[in-house]
Amino acid sequence: MIRSCRIRNSKKLNLYLTRIAFELVESKKSPNLILYSKAQRSFHGKTEFFGYRNIVNVAVRDLELVLKFQKSILKRLYLEFDNVQLYGGSLVHTVPIKLSNMFEKLNRNVKTRTLSIKTNDPSQIMRILKFVDPGTLKIIELSSLDDQMEIEIDEFVKTEQWKKAEGMHCGFDVLNLNVKDICHFSSCSIRTSSITAQELGLLKKTFSSSSKLEYCRLGLRTFNEEMSNLWGPANIFGSRSTWYFQMENSDDKILRIETDQIPQEHLPQKIVKFDMVDIST
Numbered sequence: 108m109i110r111s112c113r114i115r116n117s118k119k120l121n122l123y124l125t126r127i128a129f130e131l132v133e134s135k136k137s138p139n140l141i142l143y144s145k146a147q148r149s150f151h152g153k154t155e156f157f158g159y160r161n162i163v164n165v166a167v168r169d170l171e172l173v174l175k176f177q178k179s180i181l182k183r184l185y186l187e188f189d190n191v192q193l194y195g196g197s198l199v200h201t202v203p204i205k206l207s208n209m210f211e212k213l214n215r216n217v218k219t220r221t222l223s224i225k226t227n228d229p230s231q232i233m234r235i236l237k238f239v240d241p242g243t244l245k246i247i248e249l250s251s252l253d254d255q256m257e258i259e260i261d262e263f264v265k266t267e268q269w270k271k272a273e274g275m276h277c278g279f280d281v282l283n284l285n286v287k288d289i290c291h292f293s294s295c296s297i298r299t300s301s302i303t304a305q306e307l308g309l310l311k312k313t314f315s316s317s318s319k320l321e322y323c324r325l326g327l328r329t330f331n332e333e334m335s336n337l338w339g340p341a342n343i344f345g346s347r348s349t350w351y352f353q354m355e356n357s358d359d360k361i362l363r364i365e366t367d368q369i370p371q372e373h374l375p376q377k378i379v380k381f382d383m384v385d386i387s388t
Contacts, residue, residue, distance in 0.1 A: 127166045127202075141169065167205045174217060180243050181219035186235060187252075188226040203231040210238035222268075223248040229258040241267035250278035257282050264288040280328075286310055293319050298326035302379070304334045311338075314362050314381050316355045323381040326369070330377035335366065351384075360385055 127143040142149045143166045147156045157165055188203055203226075210217060218240045224232050232249060247269070256279040263269050264285070274294040284299040286306040290313045302325060314320050335341060341348035346368040351361050365380045 127163065129166055129169060141166075163202055163205060167202065167209050170206070171209045171213065174213060177218075181217070183221040183223060184217060184219040184239070185223040186225070188224075188228065188231055203228075203234045207234040207238065210235075216240035218243045220244065221246040221248065223250075225250045225252060227252040227256060229256065232258075233262055236263065236266060236268050239268055241271045244268050244272055246274045246276075247272050248276045250276075254279070256280070259283050260288070289323070290320075292323075294322040296322075296324040296326075299328075301327055301329045301331075304331075304337055307334060307337065307379070310381055311352065311362070311364065314383070315352060320381075321383055325379040327377040327379060330366070330379070338364065354383075358386075 129141040129143070139150070143162045146158060146160065146162055147154050148162075148165060148169075149155075186203075186206070216238055220243060222236065222239050222244060224235060226232065236247075258277075258279060259282050261283060269275075269288075270291065273292060275289065275292050275297070276295075277297045279298060281297055281299045284297065284302075286302070286309050289295045289297065290309070310323060314323070335348060338350045338352075341350050343349075348366045350364045352364070354360055354362060360383045363380075363382055363384045365378075367378045367380075369376060369378055
């Protein structure tokens, strides 16, 4: 059975060599790589030509056949979209639209443990997310081809997929983050512009009283240093400040909160991390 699927386009030297890559990974086996380039498909050393057919349609049709006969739950579904033009006029930015049409045609949700989407267009995420089975989805991974991309997540947080997932990673800026919408995740990593003292207090309270929360990482563009006074004196090492708090329902673990500076260009300037630490370590 296929354990994971990956469909992406990659740029090789110039637009004429831009291609779509489709990887099928079976348990304990090397990935089966299918390449779609120009008007041809290459697989296991064999090349098939499709004349004037749209190669994007061919790639999406192949994925449809795989998912149609897939019996087990995928370990990971990875989709990477880039807005470039393929040889012959096929537009890669139509892939999300064609995929969502294909999922609707299947008339059933895709069963996968992890959904990973990499794109430079936020609107493409919802096109795919709504067709993933919320009963099997555990991890949502969102990343960007453009480090400056921003997104509003009002639509996402209302979905059953978001509400039932156990972990979430978002590698670009969220404009309207409400901390309440991430408190149900056992692990979370997200970037946003800033956070209020009230929201920091909510996260601390949630971690201190919950046994399932393990990790939360917030990347902030601005951070009011005075908010650190909420937790009293910190253990300071270089640019890092650390606080430790007792758990309400555990004698074996304590809550650790850290803030640190990130100097790299185009990245948040402040990182706030919440995690659980075993007392014995």
